[in-house]
């Protein structure tokens with residue numbers, strides 16, 4: 337009789353939310369986490385850290401709080417050993433929680449600056465137990481305003497980190513002039529048109545901006561970004577539209593945003609379009625998300641995916657105009673051809 341009781345209890349767990357924090361070397365991940373820990377009240381956070389050489393985050397600061405559990409993955413880069421070390425660490429953490437040895441309200445996974453988020457994100461959808469017990473809240477990418485242009489020119493992974501982001505935190509904007517910042521914003525936006533961008537100085541951001549945002553929820557909205565949030569400090573955050581000159585810049589990042597827009601769609605046709613798209617181009621599609629209006633249902637049809645892992649679900653009904661928007665962040669997609677096919681799915 338004992339076994340079924342354990343199984344029932346396991347099923348009844350509310351999934352543990354995990355925030356994936358990524359960003360190139362030195363982009364300010366530790367600074368942001370430290371600010372969070374200093375201002376965290378009451379929530380118990382388990383931090384899975386993946387550092388080359390096991391460089392720990394500020395030990396003194398961590399020791400000062402009882403609400404943090406650190407799990408270190410020091411065996412190289414998490415993206416290279418994803419099915420092994422990360423999955424195992426997550427299982428061990430769940431076992432600790434189940435045994436009552438640790439209580440966690442959420443997880444924070446800090447990757448190394450050189451990690452490609454692709455396999456890490458996929459790990460949360462592949463393992464059955466992890467899929468059931470842990471829920472990916474969002475991918476947060478830090479971007480170093482001083483160095484990102486060079487990093488993008490020299491390291492493919494930098495574009496992948498931006499491409500995977502649900503939200504982007506721009507750091508060190510205090511150390512660049514306006515023209516440079518605008519160029520950085522334009523380039524980020526060209527890679528990822530859907531992630532909202534927040535500036536932060538020395539990690540000073542209210543945690544609500546990057547923790548618990550539910551980017552994979554069905555209620556999450558989707559839009560193409562028109563600007564960024566300028567933050568003088570944690571209390572003073574203002575939306576600013578992108579500069580009008582942004583389109584005049586030129587660069588050649590292979591990862592870019594493809595935007596598909598239409599009115600009401602035929603559910604069978606859009607289903608077939610998505611199936612073919614994912615089958616043929618899934619390997620080149622980092623992240624994609626659609627909020628679609630289908631003729632047969634008043635609710636929003638939400639589609640989201642990471643490479644070939646795709647999910648469809650109905651969300652809440654449309655509040656305003658019934659419009660379909662699909663944003664794909666990928667590389668080398670035949671956009672014009674796909675746009676024609678997408679428009680052929682109109683009801």
Ligand SMILES: Nc1nc2c(ncn2[C@@H]2O[C@H](COP(=O)(O)OP(=O)(O)OP(=O)(O)O)[C@@H](O)[C@H]2O)c(=O)[nH]1
Pocket residue numbers: 359360361362363364365366367368448449507508509510511536537538539
């Ligand atoms: N000027 C300025 N410096 C910053 C800001 N945020 C972080 N830094 C500095 O950038 C350096 C790197 O920050 P970290 O927080 O260690 O970066 P990281 O992403 O954890 O670094 P790795 O783990 O080595 O990849 C530190 O010296 C920080 O003080 C900022 O908003 N402005």
